[in-house]
Amino acid sequence: xxxxxxxxxxxxxxxxxxxxxxxxxxxxxxxxxxxxxxxxxxxxxxxxxxxxxxxxxxxxxxxxxxxxxxxxxxxxxxxxxxxxxxxxxxxxxxxxxxxxxxxxxxxxxxxxxxxxxxxxxxxxxxxxxxxxxxxxxxxxxxxxxx
Numbered sequence: 001x002x003x004x005x006x007x008x009x010x011x012x013x014x015x016x017x018x019x020x021x022x023x024x025x026x027x028x029x030x031x032x033x034x035x036x037x038x039x040x041x042x043x044x045x046x047x048x049x050x051x052x053x054x055x056x057x058x059x060x061x062x063x064x065x066x067x068x069x070x071x072x073x074x075x076x077x078x079x080x081x082x083x084x085x086x087x088x089x090x091x092x093x094x095x096x097x098x099x100x101x102x103x104x105x106x107x108x109x110x111x112x113x114x115x116x117x118x119x120x121x122x123x124x125x126x127x128x129x130x131x132x133x134x135x136x137x138x139x140x141x142x143x144x145x146x
Contacts, residue, residue, distance in 0.1 A: 017074035
């Protein structure tokens with residue numbers, strides 16, 4: 001396994017960690033006419049992200065690599081920004097769409113690197129994550145059309 005793949009896996013892990021906190025923040029601070037719907041969606045998202053964090057960290061450990069495991073390291077290595085404290089529900093949804101797009105891009109880069117390293121298990125893990133995110137992306141985009 002190359003250092004480039006390990007670095008990409010940790011970038012993706014860092015992004016998941018930042019998203020975990022971001023989705024919690026949105027869950028807690030959502031206000032507006034779509035409160036009930038978005039409150040539930042953000043809870044489902046952070047629960048899904050928690051599983052992704054664990055699976056990816058354990059995959060790194062199984063490969064004898066070190067996963068990022070502190071908030072500071074996650075923030076330092078993430079390509080996703082922390083949330084703005086004051087946001088409308090529209091801004092939260094728009095930022096979530098942008099974050100999902102960024103995650104899909106990072107995951108596709110990870111898939112490519114995993115395939116170059118003949119690491120089908122990591123590629124499969126990233127493909128599954130990409131599939132779920134693309135579904136969420138479609139749903140959030142459809143939500144905005146209401």
